[in-house]
Amino acid sequence: MALASVVIAGGGMAGFTAAKSLRAKGFAGKLTIVDPEGIPYDRPPLSKDYLLGHRDAEQIQLIDAGWFADQDIEVIESKVVDLDPEAPAVTLADGTVLHADKVVLATGGTARRLPIPGGQLPTVLELRTKQDADHLRQVLQPGIRLAIIGAGLIGAEVASSALSFGASVTLIDPVDPPLVPAVGEVLARRLHQMHVANGVKLVTGIPTEISVDASGQHAITLADGSSILADVVLVGIGIVADTALAAASGLDTDNGILVDESQRTSHPNVYAIGDTARTRLSDGTLLRRAEHWEHAMNTGETVAAALLEAQLPTHGASWFWSDRHGVHVEGVGSMLGDGTLVTRELDGIPVAAFRVTDEGLLAGCAAIDGGLLVRAARRIIDKNKPVNVEQLADPTIDLKKLAR
Ligand SMILES: Cc1cc2nc3c(=O)[nH]c(=O)nc-3n(C[C@H](O)[C@H](O)[C@H](O)COP(=O)(O)OP(=O)(O)OC[C@H]3O[C@@H](n4cnc5c(N)ncnc54)[C@H](O)[C@@H]3O)c2cc1C
Numbered sequence: 001m002a003l004a005s006v007v008i009a010g011g012g013m014a015g016f017t018a019a020k021s022l023r024a025k026g027f028a029g030k031l032t033i034v035d036p037e038g039i040p041y042d043r044p045p046l047s048k049d050y051l052l053g054h055r056d057a058e059q060i061q062l063i064d065a066g067w068f069a070d071q072d073i074e075v076i077e078s079k080v081v082d083l084d085p086e087a088p089a090v091t092l093a094d095g096t097v098l099h100a101d102k103v104v105l106a107t108g109g110t111a112r113r114l115p116i117p118g119g120q121l122p123t124v125l126e127l128r129t130k131q132d133a134d135h136l137r138q139v140l141q142p143g144i145r146l147a148i149i150g151a152g153l154i155g156a157e158v159a160s161s162a163l164s165f166g167a168s169v170t171l172i173d174p175v176d177p178p179l180v181p182a183v184g185e186v187l188a189r190r191l192h193q194m195h196v197a198n199g200v201k202l203v204t205g206i207p208t209e210i211s212v213d214a215s216g217q218h219a220i221t222l223a224d225g226s227s228i229l230a231d232v233v234l235v236g237i238g239i240v241a242d243t244a245l246a247a248a249s250g251l252d253t254d255n256g257i258l259v260d261e262s263q264r265t266s267h268p269n270v271y272a273i274g275d276t277a278r279t280r281l282s283d284g285t286l287l288r289r290a291e292h293w294e295h296a297m298n299t300g301e302t303v304a305a306a307l308l309e310a311q312l313p314t315h316g317a318s319w320f321w322s323d324r325h326g327v328h329v330e331g332v333g334s335m336l337g338d339g340t341l342v343t344r345e346l347d348g349i350p351v352a353a354f355r356v357t358d359e360g361l362l363a364g365c366a367a368i369d370g371g372l373l374v375r376a377a378r379r380i381i382d383k384n385k386p387v388n389v390e391q392l393a394d395p396t397i398d399l400k401k402l403a404r
């Protein structure tokens with residue numbers, strides 16, 4: 001029977017892309033997005049341009065609000081509170097039941113809270129939604145002491161943005177340097193040192209407790225007994241995939257809603273995409289769950305093809321970017337694993353890093369202000385082209401030529 005209706009729970013990058021791709025592929029049936037946040041918007045600017053006030057709420061919408069009416073896509077500002085995979089149907093917060101031929105779960109995740117005393121305090125902030133960014137912007141004032149726990153992508157970006165507000169920033173992470181799995185040791189160290197060069201205080205330590213006194217001053221106690229005082233505390237330690245709906249309705253979950261390569265969950269009527277989904281290969285291997293913008297977009301495209309029983313698109317090696325202290329960081333593939341790590345330097349400064357497998361294939365690449373290089377590296381990875389370690393390290397070699 002031809003597909004006549006689809007309900008998408010969650011209108012982030014993944015849910016929005018699924019709807020857009022369904023229409024682009026000619027799906028003319030009933031299409032509904034349910035999201036308590038309403039019209040889909042982009043999250044990466046929340047720690048960058050939006051936080052800084054360089055773009056407003058309208059400018060970070062994924063598309064003009066009018067587009068949804070033009071495309072006959074209904075956006076319902078509500079939360080899905082129950083899922084019945086058999087029907088299939090979803091129940092909204094006000095009790096409305098929506099039936100559809102297929103349901104797509106694109107519910108993303110929530111910011112991970114610190115499992116320590118004080119980690120749940122309402123004054124300990126997180127950054128996942130526009131509302132979180134608005135609140136953070138309000139409290140960032142000149143001279144304010146901001147402590148950020150977690151120096152990964154979001155923590156580092158907020159540290160950089162907060163300096164523009166005149167905040168005094170302390171960045172706490174148990175690892176020195178953080179981000180090695182994403183960009184390799186050498187670039188991770190250069191990026192971490194940039195914080196110091198720009199006036200951020202770095203602390204390596206494990207927080208064990210957060211407390212707040214009557215005046216609103218927070219104290220973060222570290223495992224070595226030291227403590228850091230701050231007016232504002234932000235935790236940026238990743239997300240917890242939103243699996244509650246799926247788990248409650250009996251779908252397989254394991255740090256994500258488990259899906260096959262067509263984004264189908266363990267129930268044939270339900271699909272999952274974006275940050276909330278985790279791929280389980282046919283041999284049972286669980287892939288690492290991705291928490292990146294492009295992955296959300298790619299899985300949105302894949303689910304549209306799967307629902308329409310069209311050929312699944314192929315996507316290249318996974319890619320991410322991040323911006324801090326005026327530099328642009330990109331990474332592709334995986335820098336984590338065996339093989340040889342190669343660094344490319346320019347005037348003695350590391351600008352790119354590569355991981356080459358023992359078979360001589362490029363497995364991962366990261367670069368600072370090297371978007372074109374990363375794009376070329378991605379082509380090399382996708383084509384499985386053997387690489388030469390000396391050429392990768394040589395800044396005079398144009399990677400584009402190696403990718404041909
Ligand atoms: C501050 C910040 C900066 C980032 N910067 C970068 C970056 O520089 N580069 C990069 O690659 N990635 C970045 N990311 C990650 C990227 O934004 C995410 O990977 C991407 O947004 C995931 O999209 P998604 O649609 O899967 O989930 P989300 O964007 O989280 O969307 C999920 C949606 O589901 C809705 N929802 C949840 N529960 C329900 C429910 N029960 N019913 C209905 N709707 C529900 C939520 O309201 C939300 O709108 C950043 C993320 C953040 C928060």
